[in-house]
Amino acid sequence: MLAEPQPTPFDIDFRAAGVPVRVSGLFWLGTALIGWGSCQAFARGNPREILLYLAIWTAVVLVSILVHELGHALAYRRFGQDARIVLYHFGGLAIPESWGRRRHLRPAERFIVSAAGPAAQLLLALAVILLLRAGGYLVPFPIQSVGESLGFYQGRRFSSPFVFAVADFLLFVNIMWPLLNLMPVPPLDGGQMVREGLEAVGVADAGRIATGIGAIVGGGLAWLAYTRQETYLGIMFAMLAVACFQNLRQSPPWKRWN
Numbered sequence: 001m002l003a004e005p006q007p008t009p010f011d012i013d014f015r016a017a018g019v020p021v022r023v024s025g026l027f028w029l030g031t032a033l034i035g036w037g038s039c040q041a042f043a044r045g046n047p048r049e050i051l052l053y054l055a056i057w058t059a060v061v062l063v064s065i066l067v068h069e070l071g072h073a074l075a076y077r078r079f080g081q082d083a084r085i086v087l088y089h090f091g092g093l094a095i096p097e098s099w100g101r102r103r104h105l106r107p108a109e110r111f112i113v114s115a116a117g118p119a120a121q122l123l124l125a126l127a128v129i130l131l132l133r134a135g136g137y138l139v140p141f142p143i144q145s146v147g148e149s150l151g152f153y154q155g156r157r158f159s160s161p162f163v164f165a166v167a168d169f170l171l172f173v174n175i176m177w178p179l180l181n182l183m184p185v186p187p188l189d190g191g192q193m194v195r196e197g198l199e200a201v202g203v204a205d206a207g208r209i210a211t212g213i214g215a216i217v218g219g220g221l222a223w224l225a226y227t228r229q230e231t232y233l234g235i236m237f238a239m240l241a242v243a244c245f246q247n248l249r250q251s252p253p254w255k256r257w258n
Helices: 025-043 047-078 107-134 144-149 161-181 189-200 206-227 231-247
Strands: 012-016 019-023 083-088 091-096
Touching: 019 047, 025 047, 025 083, 025 161, 047 083, 047 091, 047 107, 047 161, 107 161, 107 189, 189 206, 206 231
Parallel strands: 019 083
Antiparallel strands: 012 019, 083 091
């Protein structure tokens, strides 16, 4: 499910910050399916506006996932490994190219690599918030209790609903998605960080322990998502929980990139 997809004639290749990037043709379909409901809500049934909001959503997701994977890739580069990026239907992958060119990364270094992706997105969200506040605009923060406590919903309103959509999508994708990605469920970044953290402090069989934690947490998150009618999240975490359970029978519990 989360493996690198095979190349297709519809792929787009380019470089960002010196890192090779491949955007799979499946990326556009997956992104559109995820954002369709939100775009419908913004467009209020207007078919032409739905397409425009969908274009905005797709551009925001493309930039946001690229920022996330660049965080991983540049962290790899910092520790002496080149990497390439693949964007696909489930998000993105940063895959080391020079396997062991210098040495295998230490657990603490792998922890930093895993954390760099979500951190890059959260920093992007912070930059958007600071820019909006500097302009005196309200901030469409995706967590209502936090937004209210920080006074983010007070300020100038956007004159264009499309500009508001850009801000809303940017903050949603770059706050909620990295927070979900930090859940301790392999192979999400949070699951990788649990494993590397345990290895860094010398815990024996850290991979299997992290996988067991992922099976429990993933199952709980799947149930919570279903009870809140978040079908996509429910399916995703259910599949990840099942994968963790199956991987408990394997050694090592899941593939390590380096």
